[in-house]
Amino acid sequence: MSDEVLPEPRWRIHLRRARRHTGFMAGAIIVAIAAFMAIFAELLMPHDPYLQDLSKRLLPPIWDAAGTWTHPLGTDHLGRDYLSRLIIGSRVSLIVGGLATLIAGLIGATLGLLGGYYGGRIDAVIMYVVAARLSLPGILTALALLAVIKGSLVSVVAVLGFLLWDRFALVVRSATQQVRAQDYIAGAVAVGTTETRILWKHVLPNILNPLIVVATLEMAAAILAEASLSFLGLGVPPPTASWGLLVSEGRNFMFFKPYLIALPGALIILLVIAINALGDGLRDLASPVDSGES
Amino acid sequence: MITLRFLVLALGLLLASDAIAGKRSNTLEFAFQRETDFVDRIHTDSRESSLLSSAIYDTLLYQDPATGQVTGLLAKSWTWVDERTLDLDLREGVKFHNGDAFDADDVVYTVGFVIDPQNRLRQQESSFLFVKAAEKLGSHKVRLTLNRAEPVAEFQLAARFIMWPAKYTQAQGHMIHATRPVGTGPYRAREVAPGKGITLTAYEGYFDGPKPKAKIPTVNIRIIPDLQTQVAELMAGRLDFAQDMPPDQAENLRLNPALKVLYGDTIRITFLSFDTAQRAGESALKDERVRRAIAHAIDRDAIANRLIGGGSKALLAQCHPAMNHCAQDLPRVAYDPAKARELLAAAGQSNLTLNFAAAIDLKTVAEAIQGYLTAVGIRTRIETAPLPTWRTNFLGGKSQMSVLSWGGGGIYDTSAALPVFFDGGNADYARDAEVSDWIKQASSTMDQTRRAQLFRQALTRIADKTYTVPLYTNTANYVMTSEVDYTTTRVDVPVLSQIGWK
């Protein structure tokens, strides 16, 4: 540990610089709000998001003359509270975004690490796997797979995890190649450190930065993909409220109640931009300090 | 910037003149929400095939959509020799779209085809198999002999007994009617693109009969599964006629002066089917109490009045109230979630998950039912599919629970509602031999009192055992441009050749 992480002051430097980075801060705040919504949805929601009441279908939102504060954003086509559904929707987005990225990250980072470190045949095989993965059209493959294994939160996470690892593999591979070429790796090899230990203790910490940046990109991609799949009716199944599904459900009323598609769409866009900004911010914050050291 | 705005404006004008719907182009742009795998009512009986069949083909007899009266169509007149023998005099001088003359050989061939069990037509038993044989008595005279007395034989002959050209069909195989249909009807099929659309053109040689001649030269039927796209196309003036618009949407569209909305009654009903017979594998639905609990969990009045609207009514029995012998005084299963939970607890099924299938157009209804079931602790996995796929699964015995609608071929008799789902065939998920037997007897006796009694018996058993949950009556909701001239009829699909311009 001692050779990468400096004691206290570096933390402070990071924090100070982060505070001054507007993109990073804005992104972090929005993502934090979304995470808060997702975690504490039960406390924030005015109603049960799944409780339907057909006698209260399609109530207007508060800005409409007939709107009431009981249902600030009105109700949907089955009389469910729309605000509550928007709030709980953040949970699906973040769960899918987070877990799919985690799976993709594990697959991609492992492959990239192996390919980048060992090179040669292993690298060739891994590059071929990446090429095969890239050739499969993403959404189409996901739709076909989900049609076979039937959509559920778990299957959506799994399918996206297995489809979004390619960028991880490529980035980690090239980062590993760079680290591999460093003197201290050769030094470690020379003193007889085991390969597992080298990969774990020396290589992995040094590729964490690009890994995190890719993770944010992929998380944004996974959130968008989930929304698209749910919109097409093959993502998370009803009655689960996902922002993509809300757009899909609001579609029938989009000419008369445009906010039913505008709101969930805007939330998706906001969250994706925030995550991307967070990623860009992390990259900006990480690069100069590191480049000075490595 | 000014040039840009000008360009955009010019482009807009250019494109606006590109719209092809409406009176000016003399083409009726017509939307289907669902796909159909066949356009003829011999292969399949659905709203889509009814509509297209009445345009492309003719039946032997004709049921007037406004009055429900049966008159002659391809048969000029008919006489009952006895209860099981019917002689028909065919109309002379009728020509198929391909030029072949229509005569007794075509009737003998087509009837022979539809009553051959080898051909495995959908709902063949209930629609066709009451006929035993067709015999040629002269070039334009045929005799039909029946297997049994059939109280609604004339309605049946006006429903799915469309006539195919014998020579063409024999030469090309019967599947040719899926892609290149040839009939005698007021419209001929110019192009059938499965899953995409159908173009019909007026058949100039159509005979003067009870069915109107085509009024609009070209009808372009497009399959637009998305309601929102249908709404947009209507508002943009690129669609003239939409037939499945939920009243929610229709009421919004009514505000548009270029559009008008018509609601009509149909004899189509929507209900929930349970896999009582365990055809799709073992499930809790075998238990009567679970089925009854589901019936108690669903607020049918709310679904009919609030969700469906447009005059839909909650059903009391497994048939449409307008059908003959559809008993309306059966004990009512009230909306009572507490009772539902009690029954589930008694059945030891307080933690139940069911597979729930529906054709895509019934998705909203399925979701509403899902909401009601969730409220009493039953989880459901909704699986929606296009109608043909859903039907294949349903008929293949893969449905645990399905919501489906049934139009009974437009026949105002309980014998149109029941047999298909209780005859022991592939749509029967109850498999109650007694019920099948009662219905069979009722469908083959001319004694109306006896029929009423038998149907009552069957309906009572179906309700007692909760083989189904009858939900609501369907309505016909048409939205059309104000240029279109059409008035609703009792049949739940529009008769294309009745549609004209104002």
Added chain:
Amino acid sequence: MLRAVMSRLVVAVLVAVTVSVVGFSLLRLSGDLAAELAGEAATPAEIESMRVKHGLDRPLPLQFLDWTRALAKGDLGRSLFSNEPVAEMILQRLPVTLQLAVYALIVSIVLGIPLGMLAAMHPRSWIDRLSLVTAVLGQAVPSFWLALILIVVFGVMLRWTPISGSDTWAHFILPTATLAASALPGLMRLTRSGMLEALSTDYIRTARAKGLGERTLMAVHALPNALLPVLALAAVQLGTLLGGSVIVESVFALDGIGLLAYRSILRGDFPVVQSILIFVALVYTLLTLIADLANAFIDPRIRLG
């Protein structure tokens, strides 16, 4: 050089084989094909005879060989839904998807390259910011949502464009815009970074020092260098657009292979789904290969190694 080309070819062939295996397994996983082929009213005996007739009772590797043999002859089987030959169904609809993808690519090139260049030439100017905002939005706006908004605004409120179908060129306007919005950011940002890099290379600096005009500098020196990777990306993008048109086609009911794939997925018509998947994957692989090789031949700096 030749070795490098060979190795690329080998990888491409391997990828093609892998993709075929994936497609084949998808079809077998989707359900009992014999039962599907036999139809909804079939008896178990009929299903079995169908199984034997189509060789579905044989070991999987043998079935795979049968299937690849048929594939090589262009026989992709028949649709379970309409019973049409799948190859014909795809070929019928391919022009629509191809048109859409090519239009979208042209639009993103025509807009993306100049915008990227201008952004590079004037860093931190309004045009640079505009390009950044476009890129951020292009990545964040879900295409299904953009499609709906375009329909509301241009199809219904302004009534400028048709909103569903593929009958005339006008039907392609909104789908092209939607699809281009997803391809544009990548091309634009790559042009920008390529230009920035090219502008900072030694020989551009030398040329500038020699007093060459800024315009000549751009046209003759910076642009070709910056554009190579952009063109390679464009080729790859074309493949991505072919596969990515499924959402756009289904929202606009554009009758291409994307819509066919989507509807076939909903219908459970897996012979069609599988064929489209393999087809798109093969085209993508081919385009990537061409881009790689072209890059290697044209650009003396990148020697495949």
